Amino acid sequence: MTILNRIRIALLSIFLAGFTIVFLGSHYIADWYFFSEVGLRHVFITRLLSDGGVRLAVISFFFLFFFLNLLFSTRSLNFTPVSSRESWTLKEYLVNRFITRRRLIIFYLAVSLFGAFFFxxxxxxxxxxxxxxxxxGNFGLADPLFHRDIGFYVFKLPFYRFILSLLVTALIGAALVTGFFYLLFAPKEFLGLRQGVFSRHHAHFSILIALLFIVQAWGFRLKALDLVRSPKGLFFGAGYTDIHVLLPGYNILAAISLACALLILLNTLRRNFKLVVAGIMAFLLAYILIVFILPAxxxxxxxxxxxxxxxxxxLRFNIEYTRRAFGLDRIKTQEFPARDSLTPADLEQERSALENIRLWDYRPLQQTYSQLQEIRSYYSFKDIDVDRYILDNRLCQVMLAARELDQEKLPDRAKNWINERIRYTHGYGLAMNPASAITSGGQPQFIAGDLPFQSNxxxxxxxxxxxxxxLTGDYIITGGREAEFDYPSSSGDNFVENRYDGSGGVPLKNYLRRVIFAFxxxxxxxxxxxxxxxxxxxLYYRQIQERVRKIMPYLHYDNDPYLVIAGGRLYWILDAYTLTNMYPYAEPAEEGFNYIRNSVKVVIDAYNGTVNYYLIDPDDPISQTLAKIFPGLFKPITAMDSEIKQHLRYPPELMTIQAKMLANYHMENPMLFYNKEDAWNIAEEMVGNERQAMEPYYTVLRLPGEVREEYILMLPFTPARRVNMVAWLAARNDGPNYGQLLLYTFPKNRSIYGPMQIEARIDQDPVISQQLTLWDQHGSQVIRGNLLVLPIRESLLYVEPLFLQSQESKLPELRQVIVAYGEKIAMANTLDNALKAVFGEKLPAPPIQETKPFLPPNGNLATFIQEANRLYNEAQEKLKQGDWNGYGENMQKLGRLLQEMQQNIQP
Incomplete structure (x- = not known):
């Protein structure tokens, strides 16, 4: 072979090796670049080294354990060749033709390595x-049975069980493998077919079985400790049977296991198999008796x-520890009188609360956003968020949604690699409306939106x-030869272009990186x-849920991130929870965990993709331990930007979990709890035509005893077998009071209307029910919005918006508002008129004023022109179809829209 050919082969080998490395390692290399991009390379290194270290340790353990056992077996095997062919057994044939001690050791190495990787x-x-x-870390609280810190059960017991599983697997695996070779090379000696023979085979195998019993004795001790999480009894945790039968029973089984191990070891000297068999049978009988028969x-x-x-x-332990595990012990309880003494003057003093009543239900509102603010078919609003902002020096509850680019909605002709990866790369802006304001046409009053972004x-x-x-699921390329599509221009079919100049993404500065990412x-x-x-x-891992899970998959993330404007930029805030199912005596939630804390807030920059984890509950031991494992990952909440901090809110998902547990665990008296005498349910309401549990809802109100309004999250309760209301739970969201939970209970000597009773009164009211039936008969669908129970001045006000949607249209209109107070109920076209109907004409100036409709500055008529064109085109389509009612309805809407244009737009 010439030198040139050798060089070619060497270069080809190097190329193939590099290709293989890049192909197999592309995921790791891409992740390395990603963690470098977000400034969390140490998190990736910690995870990679820790995972590799544990895997290497486990592989090494199994390899050494299997190999040493196999190596020991060679000492009791005879590898002397047999000269006479007539007397060859299988062992003798293998020894004569194939096996030497050296080859067998090499084979054992291979078998051990295979077994190590297999396990x-x-x-x-x-x-x-x-x-x-x-x-x-420690929880600072001991379990009531063994008096061990709860941190032992959360952090240490799972590790001990992991070690136990490794030991049991290794011993059983070694016994099976060595047993196979003993059967292969010395079947008569191993099976005891030769009377009086007790060889090294039996001694070795007996030691393995004895070790298995010793390990199992430790396993019974762990089972005894884990009784504090027993799910078998009336409640979660060790009960009477667990403590008086299983606890001593596991200790007895551990002692019997040790005795069996001792008998097996002694048998290597005394060689009395009957004693060993008797010991094992005694163990099996004791196990069946103690674990199955006696407890039942x-x-x-x-x-x-x-x-x-x-x-x-x-049961007292279960109540106490469940309340601690779900934070119910932190709830402050007080009575709410629910008086019927609310006056028009009181409503005037609570003007701020009335101005912030959320009339817009997020479900029909999302359809409205899609119709009025998506602008183009490829934009999409995934969901509607609820938040509060200081507007015109007053607290205002708003609804908002991010206008994201959904590549699935691109026209088929535009779905190509250039468009999906380089041209159509990003969404643009958001839409926002006050939660209580409506136009005369029943639409939301947009205070921000449009393209380009405008706000009045x-x-x-x-x-x-x-x-x-x-909605940003796929990777994109920025900085290409062509600029990116930014947003459609208001004139014709033109569009504005942009070039990304943010800090997100990994530079493709050389061809090797392109190859890596191609793989x-x-x-x-x-x-x-x-x-x-x-x-x-x-730019990849752009979907924010995927992004944060890639960085820190050891937290549980809320399903509903929400958008925030702060410092002229858009940020996503995502709640993260620490969970465990190892908390002693705590009843598990439906999802399986029995401890939860909202210990971390995650903030993601919508433009740069930077991710920051803020520790909001530094007392949580699980997040403390994670902070030790990943030093520098969690920042203190004091490091959060003050403007972002103003938008922190208690997560509805957490309140729902806590409310479900509180429904029973507000009863601290064991007798009441046992008999379920005061069990609650989350209040129900009508959504569409279905009855379902209410979702926690945000509102602005002044809590009893407080001097000013604040932003709270609340949820009502009803008794388990009745529909009247019994209590409501509130979570505070502002400033130093963030996270405080308050439970307001109603007097037990009278009945308070529950949400379903108000729903029934709406259906039974002759005026309201007749009007609803009439609308349904004229081709319109009536959509009931969220029924809100609002505590106002020690009284309760019930508000439910009604939406109308024609069968042909996907644009619901907020047309009526129902107000109930005490025995009075009324429906009107505005909240103000409904309040007047309930409280009389003496009501002072309207508490809710329609704000000026959102208009683009400088006389830009794009928003109105677009809506007018839509209404006109729909009217013409209905005219062609012979739908005169629909045609007339659209023309009426168009007329109202033109009147608004004339009144509000200056020439």
Missing amino acids: SPLAAGKWLLVQQYLKA TVQKFQVEPNEFVREEPY VGLQLNEPRIYYGE RFKDYRLIASKEITPESKI
């Missing part, structure tokens, strides 16, 4: 468990006839582009495209 999945994902064990017998004949007396002490209340948005959001995303065009330049960047 290595046991280590998958266990590195965090190991790290938590090494850096475990004691439960049925001793506990059930006098259940409460037997279980009361342990002074909201500043210096960077409206959304590169990271809820990572399985897209050859990243290599072949001429649109990519050395200045280009690739």
Whole structure:
């Protein structure tokens, strides 16, 4: 072979090796670039090294354990060749033809290595468990049974169970493998077919089985400790049967396991198999008796006839620890009188609360946003968020949504690689309306929106582009030869272009990176495209839920991130929770965990993609442990920008979980709890034609005893078997009071209307029900909005908006508002008129004034022209179809819109 050919082969080998490395490592390399981009490289390194270290340790353990056992077995095997062919057994044939001691050792190495890798999945994902064990913190609270800190159960017990599973698997695996070779090479000796022979085979195998019993004895001790999470009894946690039968039973089984191990070890000397068999049979019988028969017998004949007396002490533990685990012990309870003494003067003094009543239900409002503010078919509003802003020096509750670019909605002719990866890269701005304001046409009063972004209340948005959001699923390329599509121009079919200049993304500054990402995303065009330049960047993990989970998958994230304007930029705020199912005596929630804290707030920049984790509950031991594992990841809440901090809010998902637990665990008296005498349910309402549990809702009101209004999240309760209201839960959101939970209970000597009773009164009111029936008969669908229960001045006000939607239209209109107070109920076209109908004409000046409709500055008529064109085109379509009613309805809407234009737009 010539030198040139050798060089070619060497270069080809290097190329193939590099290709293989890049192909197999592209995911890791791409993740390395990603963590470098967000400034959290140390998190990736910690995870990679910890996971690799645990996997290596587990593989090494299995390899050494298997190999040492196999190596020991060679000492008791005879490898002397047999000369006579007539007497060959299988062993002798293998020894004569194939096996030498050296070859067998090499084979054992291979078998051990295979076994180690075969069992290595046991280590998958266990590195965090190991790290938590090494850096475990304390809860500062001991369990009531064994008096161990709860941190032992959350951080250490799972690690011990992991070690136990490794030991049991290793011992059983080694016994099976060595047993196979003993059967292969010395079947008569191993099976005891030769009388009186007790060889090293038996001794070795006996030691493995004895070790298995010793390990199992430790397993029974762990089972005994884990009884504080027993799910078998009347409640979660160790009950009477667990403590009086299973606890001593597990200790007895541990002792029997040790005795069996001792018998097996002694048998290697005395060689009495009957004694070993008797010991193992005694263990099996004891296990069946203690684990199955005795607990069922004691439960049925001793506990059930006098259940409460037997279980009361342990029921107290369950109540106490469940309340602690879900934060219910922090709730402050007081009575709410629910008087019928509200006057028009009182309403005037509560003007701010009335101005912020959320009339817009997010479900029909999302359809309205889609019709009026998406502008183009490829824009989309994923959901509607609720928040509060200081507008015109007053607190205003608003509804808002991000206008994101949904590439799935691009026209088919535009769905190509250039458009989806380089041209159509980002959403633009948002739409916002006050939660209580409506136009004369029943539409929301937009105070921000349009393209380009406009606001008539002074909201500043210096960077409206959304590169990271809820709908941004695929990777994109910025800095290409062509500029990016920014937003459609108001004139004709033109559009405005933009070039990304943010800090997000990974530079594609050389060809190797393009190759890496081509492998990572399985897209050859990243290599072949001429649109990519050395200045280009690739932005990936842009979907914010995916982004935060990639960085820190060890938190549970809320399903509903919400958008915030702060400092002229758009940010997403996402609530993150620490969970565990290892909390002693705490009843699990429906989702399976029995401890939860909203300990972290995550803030994501919608333009740059930067991610910051803020520790809002530094007393949570789980987040403290995570902070030790990932130093520098969590920032103190004091480091959060003050303008962003003003938009922190208590998560509805957490309140729903706590409310479901509070429905029973507000009863701290064990007798009441046992009999469920005062059990609650989350109040129900009508949504469409279905009855369902109410969702927590935000509102602005002045809590009893407070001097000013604040932003709260609240949820009403009803008794378990009735529909009257019994209490309401409030979470405070502002300033130093953030996170405080308040429970207001109603007097027990009278009945307070619950939401479903108000719904029934609406259906039974002759005027309202007749009007609803009439609308339904004229081709319109009546949509009931959220029924809001509003505590005002120690009284309760009920408000429900009604939306009308024609069968042909997807544009619901808020047309009526129902107000109920005491025995009075009324429906009117505005909240002001409904309040007047309930409280009389003496009501002072209207508490809610329609704000000026959102208009683009400088006489820009794009918004009105677009809506007018839509109404006119729809009218013409209905005219062609012979739908005269629909035609007339659209023309009426068009007339109202033209009147608004004439009144509000200056020439």
